[in-house]
Amino acid sequence: MPKAYQVYQRVLQEGRAYLGRPKASDPETAQALLGLDHKSFAHFTHRLGLSSSKHLRYTVLPLACAEPPLGPILRELLAAGASFAELHKLQSRYHRRELELAQLQQAAQARAWRSLLARRRAQPxxxxxxxxxxxxxxxxxxxxxxxxxxxxxxxxxxxxxxxxxxxxxxxxxxxxxxxxxxxxxxxxxxxxxxxxxxxxxxxxxxxxxxxxxxxxxxxxxxxxxxxxxxxxxxxxxxxxxxxxxxxxxxxxxxxxxxxxxxxxxxxxxxxxxxxxxxxxxxxxxxxxxxxxxxxxxxxxxxxxxxxxxxxxxxxxxxxxxxxxxxxxxxxx
Ligand SMILES: C[S@@+](CC[C@H](N)C(=O)[O-])C[C@H]1O[C@@H](n2cnc3c(N)ncnc32)[C@H](O)[C@@H]1O
The missing domain is CATH 3.40.50.150 (Vaccinia Virus protein VP39)
Structure with missing residues (x-):
């Protein structure tokens, strides 16, 4: 199983257990974890064996609650093997309008997102x-x-x-x-x-x-x-x-x-x-x-x-x- 996806799944699984809400959906779990007070969030981070809570707060959990149309595609890319850093770059390029949703969708289906990340020469x-x-x-x-x-x-x-x-x-x-x-x-x-x-x-x-x-x-x-x-x-x-x-x-x-x-x-x-x-x-x-x-x-x-x-x-x-x-x- 791809590493980033493994981390993502583990965070949500542990999150449900930590919150005592075994039936919560991924977005519900992520939202509830992001709503924890500072001390509890640090405690949860520690329990996962992570040294910093930043990655969890700003990368992993927001990914679980990212809304359509982009959110599901990013999660599909994650499940297909993209790393968190690659997802971040793809997301930035999408927001800068250098990439279209359809391109991301196709890349997820064809497991070919790396070609979207290649460096391009500046356009006039x-x-x-x-x-x-x-x-x-x-x-x-x-x-x-x-x-x-x-x-x-x-x-x-x-x-x-x-x-x-x-x-x-x-x-x-x-x-x-x-x-x-x-x-x-x-x-x-x-x-x-x-x-x-x-x-x-x-x-x-x-x-x-x-x-x-x-x-x-x-x-x-x-x-x-x-x-x-x-x-x-x-x-x-x-x-x-x-x-x-x-x-x-x-x-x-x-x-x-x-x-x-x-x-x-x-x-x-x-x-x-x-x-x-x-x-x-x-x-x-x-x-x-x-x-x-x-x-x-x-x-x-x-x-x-x-x-x-x-x-x-x-x-x-x-x-x-x-x-x-x-x-x-x-x-x-
Ligand atoms: C608008 S021009 C292409 C110009 C080209 N991009 C250039 O910059 O030189 C259209 C071309 O289509 C070719 N053409 C027309 N019918 C064709 C066919 N059935 N098979 C292949 N080429 C064809 C023409 O010979 C013409 O060179």
């Missing part, structure tokens, strides 16, 4: 704000291409050194390049791939090429809505293009998702609100694709929504909507 100031207004760099601007600064932030934030990053619509390989620079292992492919970093492959053949459940981070950066309308959309079709676009993305996502490990992260990068001229309707209205259908797309694929980032270049010319989801760990 703009990536810590609600909307990412990133520096314009004309030299790096490419139609449909991702700014390398965004690629770097995404790789750094959603993967760890040594993990596998897979980008099956890699274009010129911006994400793959950054992933390798940051010490990740990376696979890049594209319909038009033709070099060492980006192999030529249709996303429909991805699973066959790389296998199932191998990626820790799957980056999907499909052609934009504007490109889709110009090159793929059939105007004779009954459905409005924004729905067709969501369906088209859904197909690509379905092709790629099997490569993601349970507990792995998907980053979907889209430009849904672009307004191609060809979409100006006879009534003069513009049809836009809004982000909600794309968010739905993630939930339909059984992904836990983790984050939504809006990234806009300082000159307003580039704008990306970035959805991040977690692949659920199937519980038996």
């Amino acid at each position: 100031d703009w990536a810590r704000r609600p909307v990412w207004i990133f520096p314009t760099d004309m030299r790096l601007r490419r139609l449909e291409g991702l700014n390398p600064a965004i690629a770097e932030v995404l790789v750094e934030r959603y993967s760890l050194p040594g993990e596998w990053v897979v980008d099956p619509m890699a274009g010129e390989g911006t994400v793959v390049q950054k992933a390798l620079e940051l010490g990740r292992r990376a696979w890049g492919s594209d319909l038009k791939g033709d070099n060492r970093l980006v192999k030529r492959l249709d996303i429909a053949d991805l699973v066959e090429a790389v296998g199932q459940e191998v990626a820790d981070l799957l980056v999907l950066h499909p052609p934009t809505f504007a490109w889709y309308v110009q090159h793929v959309f059939d105007p004779e079709h009954d459905e409005p293009p924004e729905f067709e676009y969501a369906n088209w993305l859904s197909g690509h996502l379905g092709d790629a998702l099997p490569v993601l490990k349970p507990g792995g992260r998907l980053v979907l990068i889209v430009r849904p609100e672009h307004k191609p001229r060809s979409l100006i309707r006879r009534d003069g209205l513009l049809r836009w694709t809004f982000v909600a259908p794309l968010e739905n797309l993630l939930s339909e694929k059984d992904l836990e929504p983790l984050h939504y980032h809006l990234a806009v270049s300082e000159d307003g010319e580039e704008d990306w909507s970035i959805f991040v989801g977690l692949k659920r760990v199937q519980s038996d």
Whole structure:
């Protein structure tokens, strides 16, 4: 049995005996012990064979009465083998909003909390704000291409050194390049791939090429809505293009998702609100694709929504909507 969990259980068991309340629940026992006067608390600490009551008062007992939604997850992590120090760090990172509840939940289920504790490089100031207004760099601007600064932030934030990053619509390989620079292992492919970093492959053949459940981070950066309308959309079709676009993305996502490990992260990068001229309707209205259908797309694929980032270049010319989801760990 894990050591910290053993200590935790013993404290509560002894606590019930000390209080003479054998049927009290864990939170009731912890609350009652925390309510003891100074002398009795010191006596109880001594009885447990502990030299200091601080650990008991500020770490062990508060854990037993920590309320949902965080409390039960912390206790699950403890039972899975996390130490008190690890729980403290995870809790602090959660309160600083560096970790989501869903990530902690997945980590508890998959017994993989240590990967959440690994030290990360500091993110640029703009990536810590609600909307990412990133520096314009004309030299790096490419139609449909991702700014390398965004690629770097995404790789750094959603993967760890040594993990596998897979980008099956890699274009010129911006994400793959950054992933390798940051010490990740990376696979890049594209319909038009033709070099060492980006192999030529249709996303429909991805699973066959790389296998199932191998990626820790799957980056999907499909052609934009504007490109889709110009090159793929059939105007004779009954459905409005924004729905067709969501369906088209859904197909690509379905092709790629099997490569993601349970507990792995998907980053979907889209430009849904672009307004191609060809979409100006006879009534003069513009049809836009809004982000909600794309968010739905993630939930339909059984992904836990983790984050939504809006990234806009300082000159307003580039704008990306970035959805991040977690692949659920199937519980038996
Ligand atoms: C928005 S771009 C990706 C840009 C890339 N992130 C970069 O920074 O260079 C979308 C890419 O999807 C590729 N693509 C379109 N359909 C594809 C398919 N069926 N399989 C693989 N790649 C595809 C296109 O060739 C294009 O390079």
